[in-house]
Amino acid sequence: MKTPVERSHFVKMKSASLLAFILLSILLVPAGRVFAAEDSVEAKWLAVLQGGAGWQEKQQACRELRIVGTVQCLPELAALLTDEQLSGYARFALEAMPYPEVDALLHDALTRTTGAQQTGIVITMGVRRDASAVSIIVPLLDSADADLVPAAAGALGRIATPESVDALAQFRARASEAARFPAEEGMLAAAQRWIADKKGDQAAPVLEALLAPGAPSDVRLGAFYLLASAQPDKAPDRLLATLAGDDADLRDMAARIISETKGADLTARYAAALPTLSANGQAALVRALAGRRDAAAHPAVVKAVENADKSVKLAAIKALATLGNADDVAGLTILMNGDDTDVAGTARATLATIEGAPVDAAITTALAAAPAAVQAKLLDLLLDRRAEQALPMAVQHVLSGDAPVREAALRTLAVLGTKDNTSLLISAIDTSPDAATRSAAENALGSLCARCGDDALPTVVNAMGCARIDSRMALLHAVGRAGGAQALACVVQSLKDNDETFRNEALRELSDWPTADAAPQLLELAKSDQENRHVLGLRGYIRLARASTDPGGKAVLLATAMGLTKQPEEKWQVLAAWGTLKTAQSLDALLPFLQDPQVKNEAGSAIIAVAAELAKAGGDSKTRAVDALKSVAAACDNPAVVENANRALAGIH
Amino acid sequence: MEQRSSNSSCTRRQFIRRSAATVGIIAAGPNIITSAALGAVDRAPASGRINVGVIGTGGRGCDVMRAFMAQPDVQVRAVCDVIAERRNAAKAQVDQGYGNQDCATHIDMLELLARPDIDAVLIATGDNWHSGVSIMAARAGKDMYCEKPMSVTIAESRAVSNTMQRLGRVFQCGTQRRSIGNFRFAAHLARSGMLGRLTELHAEEAGGLQNFNGETLPAEPEPAREVVDWNRWLGPAQWRPYNAKYWTRGFWSNHTDFSGASITEWGSHTVDLCQWAASADDTGPTEFYTEGKRHIARYANGMKIVIRTGLRFGSCPVRFEGEEGWVETGDSGLIDAYPKSLLQNRGFEGGYPPDNHVRAFLDCVKTRQQTISNAEVAHRSISVCHVANISKRLGRPVIWDPVKEECLGDDEANRMRSRAYRAPWYL
Structure with missing residues (x-):
């Protein structure tokens, strides 16, 4: 910051004396700094500016001097301020420099520029908050240059001196409607600055003037918002009066301010005023009280839940998500089961959100006494909340006579069930009274097995000895979900079961096995003379090969798979899988199939996929890729494949 | 939606004077009541709808625009991009979504911001413009959902925050992972x-x-x-x-x-x-x-x-x-x-869809509350x-x-x- 003496000195300076001043400033810089600069980065870039370099080099010099420039570089940068192409770059360098001398240079350049250069200089004066520039910026407010006027107003706002704000206010009074807004925004910006500088009393009259009726809505909103910070003591009365008024925009802004400001004593004051407001005012204030997260507002909000106006009621129910406690559970439970879907949905969301173990306990208590229609919802709520009571309550209700309750309990067991619940779920499958319950129980057991793995497996495997084929199949699926070596052995063993339906189900389970440890078993199946075993075994084997991330291992699996294919469709699958292995080995494997009329187009597509990637490596790989693509274009008869090959070739070239 | 102060007095804006003729043409555009304006089964009627303009319609802009269009209380009315290919593709996306040809296109975001029929804008330009367009949108009386990153420098995003505060606008940064x-x-x-x-x-x-x-x-x-x-x-x-x-x-x-x-x-x-x-x-x-x-x-x-x-x-x-x-x-x-x-x-679930974040922004536009990713x-x-x-x-x-x-x-x-x-x- 400059001293007042420095400011007045700069204002009075004439451009003719500027150079002398700069030179003097340089001499006054500590000697070490000047000498250090001679061999410095700065000296290098300064030389660029001093020489006959072109735009390219000079803009780069400006970028570098922006960071390292000292007062030594100021004359050269100042000279560029009037340059049409480099003026912006000169400002880029100068704008953040901490030297007071920069301001004098800008003053001088302002008088020697017009248009974009002049506008840019004004903008930079504003960014630098150069108070000494106010007197030379103010006349520019009446300029005919449409870009310059808002820039000048913006600069005066940023400078934020009493003089600059007075000038903006006077301009606002005489300006056309079109030109008024920049002045108003400048005044708001200045007030904002004063508030940040703890000069709220200085800002308040400016903001009150902008808040007056007739000003644009957003200017009034901004003034209203800032006024609360400028005069915090007066804010509560002003905010409550606004909440009682009929200006919807200001009312919502008042609510926002209330939600953002601190102070427990204020909460009580606002809450007490709630019943005195209109429905719109109450809804806004309830939202604001929720935002304050102060339990002191709880009683008032609970009362607002009973409000006849739906907007107030909904706002209050929603507010309980942050302000509520266990005492609210009973009431919210009733609302959750009401006929009004908006109210019910909001109450449900609130019950899911209120924090605290006592709330979990209250929901559990309500569950015990609730009718079946409500129990299912409360079980789901306990699950959503991950309440510690959720699992025991689910266990208690999983065999309920009410279908929605049973299914809710099974949803919980699917998510939270442990190995200790395995037998219970097997029983639920066996005893399920309807298809929906059975499906939910099977899903729950599968999820439990996927989560618990070997811990749950013995119980499931033991139960597979039961007589009911549908239950055995469900348990077999659960074994598949469990995964791992024991589960795989169980499924393989099931291929030898006496029941053909069960054997086929085991075959499908094995064919879908997600991990590579099933490859040997699938390979055995693929070699089978039995059609279904061969088809499903080979399909699973190809799938595992395709998913393999080890290039060498993948190639072996694919080569093996190709050797077991019997039908063209099976070859297509293997060829497509080769296309996912982007190596030269793939090309070696694929190219011979271009001679096979039944699969040449599929081989061609795979080759295109491999070659396009291989070519990126350049050198021999690129040569091989090009040759392969040419072979595809020559051998294939599917026009799309040929076109893709040619396009890939063009891309490589 | 409660009646609020109109944004239609846009002629006071500094940039409007520079494009007054364009604004006049837009403001005097056809007032045909379309079926979309009356509200389809799953859409709010025009009076309760938030009219949105999209500035920057590259890949990300069009993806977030899709999330806006999926909201029943949103009507995307205009798109803007300095690159013709992107601008035209975005219009096609909007028109296909609404089954009409109503989406306007603009090269210059100042024209879009001058439109009195736009309540809020989606800003999905390159990073270089995020702060600048946000501030201009606020000066034009628009609320905004602005893609991240909010700025290229510290001073820019500080200015955006101050501007939102002093003009009372709703701003949501596109940091959708908060939602x-x-x-x-x-x-x-x-x-x-x-x-x-x-x-x-x-x-x-x-x-x-x-x-x-x-x-x-x-x-x-x-x-x-x-x-x-x-x-x-x-x-x-x-x-x-x-x-x-x-x-x-x-x-x-x-x-x-x-x-x-x-x-x-x-x-x-x-x-x-x-x-x-x-x-x-x-x-x-x-x-x-x-x-x-x-x-x-x-x-x-x-x-x-x-x-x-x-x-x-x-x-x-x-x-x-x-x-x-x-x-x-x-x-x-x-x-x-x-x-x-x-x-x-x-x-x-995986993915990073902006839908929840867009919805939260729209709710704040209606209630004037601060967004979770405010300026x-x-x-x-x-x-x-x-x-x-x-x-x-x-x-x-x-x-x-x-x-x-x-x-x-x-x-x-x-x-x-x-x-x-x-x-x-x-x-």
């Missing part, structure tokens, strides 16, 4: 104290953009304005001759004139999540330094943000570590924690990224005062907090 389940849950664990006192918060930076680029490209013939409006594309960045390579994403994304490279590209999400997890939305770290390839931002209480690569679970992963546990998650939706019991068998919050988190970048570029530690928002005892670092805007643009 996505797995990230919300991870932040909840940290904010609720379930991880104990937080020690290290890990934020992934984007791969492939770590090296800054300041290249000036040779001049190419400048296309007609209707094809690529080069002047508008450059916006507040200093002038240079046209070269098509500038506006390809891979180039500008780490160019210091247009972006903050890897740290702002993902840090705008991941550092933001760390700030949220640390309940530090209104402040920031005080020390920035580098350890190997990791950029450290240390708070006054000793807690650190570690900006790095190598976390698990897909793009934009974060890891929050406390004295009693940790949690790690990313865009795959997968989540891991210690102790495991913290997760309570929760599962989450001050987004400014604070992107400032952490910017100071980390300053430390990285200078190659030395930086001491940061998050109250004054200045680097202590480091003039060079302070100069890098801002950049001079090309006239006539100003903050």
